[in-house]
Amino acid sequence: MSKPRRLAPMVKAIVVRESGSAVEEVGEEFLDGDGGLVVDVKFSDLNYKDAMALTGRPGVVRKHPLVAGIDLVGIVAESDDERFVPGDWVMLNGAGLSETEHGGYATRARISSEYAVALPEGLTPEQAAALGTAGYTAALAVLRILSENIMPDDGPVLVTGATGGVGSTAAQLLANAGYVVYGTTGRAEELGDFLRSIGVDEVIDRSTLEEPGKPLQKALYSAVVDSVGGVTLANAIAQTRKDGVVAACGLAGSHELPATVMPFILRGVTLAGIDSVWASLDDRADAWRILARGLDLDKLDSMTTRVDLDGLHAAAEELMAGQRHGRTLVTI
Ligand SMILES: NC(=O)c1ccc[n+]([C@@H]2O[C@H](COP(=O)([O-])OP(=O)(O)OC[C@H]3O[C@@H](n4cnc5c(N)ncnc54)[C@H](OP(=O)(O)O)[C@@H]3O)[C@@H](O)[C@H]2O)c1
Structure with a gap:
């Protein structure tokens, strides 16, 4: 008797299609990234660009279908890069996410490690994601x-x-x-x-x-x-x-x-x-260092609101209507 085929886990993601965006369950093969890191995404955030993508404004998503979310913070599941081993916290901001590469609004991401950075010392994963x-x-x-x-x-x-x-x-x-x-x-x-x-x-x-x-x-x-x-x-x-x-x-x-x-x-x-999308690894490291040292993190926590993937479209509409302030942490 042949062995039952192992089913790849499903990925919950916000997928932007030409017709609009929605929360979907997709197979892992949908994440066709060419990168050396597979990440179990734990957090993302809501930026102005994310709100543009989620509300169908042009100028952010340049390829369809694409997972939205310009930031991600998660745990490395697989790595081809000696800087990271499975179990490490890792984050990626910009670098084409939600533009030409699948982004952070998904339970799993397959990304290039080139611009990925380790979670900075002094910040929790939630704080790093909220800053985004x-x-x-x-x-x-x-x-x-x-x-x-x-x-x-x-x-x-x-x-x-x-x-x-x-x-x-x-x-x-x-x-x-x-x-x-x-x-x-x-x-x-x-x-x-x-x-x-x-x-x-x-x-x-x-x-x-x-x-x-x-x-x-x-x-x-x-x-x-x-x-x-x-x-x-x-x-x-x-x-x-x-x-x-x-x-x-x-x-x-x-x-x-x-x-x-x-x-x-x-x-x-x-x-x-100021171009954050393609900033060098050195500039990213410097930026995250001053964020970890130069902010009152209790204040950051108090100005951070949480939303999950299902509540993200409503939050994006509010952001575009100028009805939000502070930071929005997305729990994946
Ligand atoms: N260069 C980069 O790499 C980079 C990276 C991140 C963001 N950005 C850009 O930076 C901008 C801000 O991003 P963000 O995430 O901080 O957005 P945000 O949280 O929505 O904040 C933008 C602020 O600008 C004010 N504003 C909104 N519409 C305005 C208008 N028509 N005229 C004047 N003020 C207005 C609002 O404040 P009030 O309602 O209180 O006036 C709002 O709080 C966006 O354009 C974003 O695309 C660029």
């Missing part, structure tokens, strides 16, 4: 500002979209490092106290930066971490002090940049682009 791409992008932006030798006594720093994942993490890192932080929000009444609790010294109504302004304005900020883009970014650049640096991280408001060269050629302002 947003937190690690904020850390890359702060590292960029530090690399330009902008010090706390050079003047206040501006964080736009400060209630969001990138903004709130950047604000905390900067405040904890001694900078005076100004943060913008469109929800000052609702979230002003939250911003002050994470170290924002001045809460600014985001509308004050939304009207087109002069190419050079009163020089207020030594540095900017921008999540918004558009006119907000143009005004932030125009309000940056001599030799200041503006870290452009996002496009929550617009992908456009209606600015002039004046702040660059008359004030020596640096516009620094």
Whole structure:
């Protein structure tokens, strides 16, 4: 009698198809990644890009069908890479997840180890996942500002979209490092106290930066971490002090940049682009190191809400409607 064939375990995943996305059970052969790591995913998170993918916005998922989720934290099940052995905690942020590679919203992932990093010392798997791409992008932006030798006594720093994942993490890192932080929000009444609790010294109504302004304005900020883009970014650049640096991280408001060269050629302002998706392993390690050391982790826990795969679409709709703040941990 022939042996019964062992059935491959089913994988629960959020799959994005051309017709939309849904929670599905797929066979493990669906995970056709070419990477050297098989990971039992335990946690992911909800970023702006994830919300775009889950709500059917174009620009994130570039191949169908594809498992969504730009981040994952899990336990190595199989490894071809000597940096990892089965049982290790591992995480991957960006590196094509949910763009061209199957992402983290699945019980199992088959990924390339090239950009994978070990769980940083000092963070629990939940905390690392809650920070996810947003937190690690904020850390890359702060590292960029530090690399330009902008010090706390050079003047206040501006964080736009400060209630969001990138903004709130950047604000905390900067405040904890001694900078005076100004943060913008469109929800000052609702979230002003939250911003002050994470170290924002001045809460600014985001509308004050939304009207087109002069190419050079009163020089207020030594540095900017921008999540918004558009006119907000143009005004932030125009309000940056001599030799200041503006870290452009996002496009929550617009992908456009209606600015002039004046702040660059008359004030020596640096516009620094932040790309978390393909950051080097060294930059990832530096970013995770400052996240593990530079944050009040009790605050992170208190601003983290949990959702499972089945509740993720509703959370994504809320995020796109501007009704969420802080970080959303996804339990797989
Ligand atoms: N460069 C990278 O590698 C990288 C990595 C991660 C994220 N990003 C980008 O960075 C941006 C922020 O990501 P996130 O995860 O922090 O998103 P998020 O949690 O949704 O936060 C964005 C914040 O921006 C504000 N905002 C939303 N729509 C706005 C608008 N039309 N005008 C002005 N402000 C607006 C909101 O704050 P209020 O409602 O309080 O005003 C919101 O809290 C996104 O565009 C994302 O794609 C880029």
